[in-house]
Amino acid sequence: MDPIADYLQNGTLPESPDQARKLKRITTRYCLIEGHLYRKGKSLPFLRCLHPDDAKWALDEVHLGDCGNHVSGERLAYQVLRMGYYWPTIHQDAKKFAQSCEP
Known part of the structure; x- marks a missing residue:
């Protein structure tokens, strides 16, 4: 997600034309x-993108938190x-x- 944020903020593209085209296409969703x-x-409307450390916190909070009920993987992803x-x-x-x- 860092290349996406970098492109949106600074307009920086990868050197490879294929990767640059792919990044431009993907960034329309962000x-x-x-x-x-x-x-x-x-x-x-908008989903905040998390880095891996924050993602573990979100999973832990939903799965084991005050309102957590130890749900399965798909249900856990849906709740997050x-x-x-x-x-x-x-x-x-x-x-x-x-x-x-x-x-």
Whole structure:
């Protein structure tokens, strides 16, 4: 997500023409608001993009937090999305997190 934020903020593109074209196409789904990267969602207007450390916090908070109920991976990913957060590997990370949880 760093190349996306860098392109939106500074207009910096990769040197490879193929990667530059791909980055331009992908960035149409993103925007910067007050220095934070957001993905334009389908059902929710904007989803804040998280880095891997923050993503682990979000998974932990939903799965084990005050309102947590130890849900499965897909349901966990859905709940994090409803909280307004996003990262590219959210579904794989949620599944792996739920499988590693002690019952």
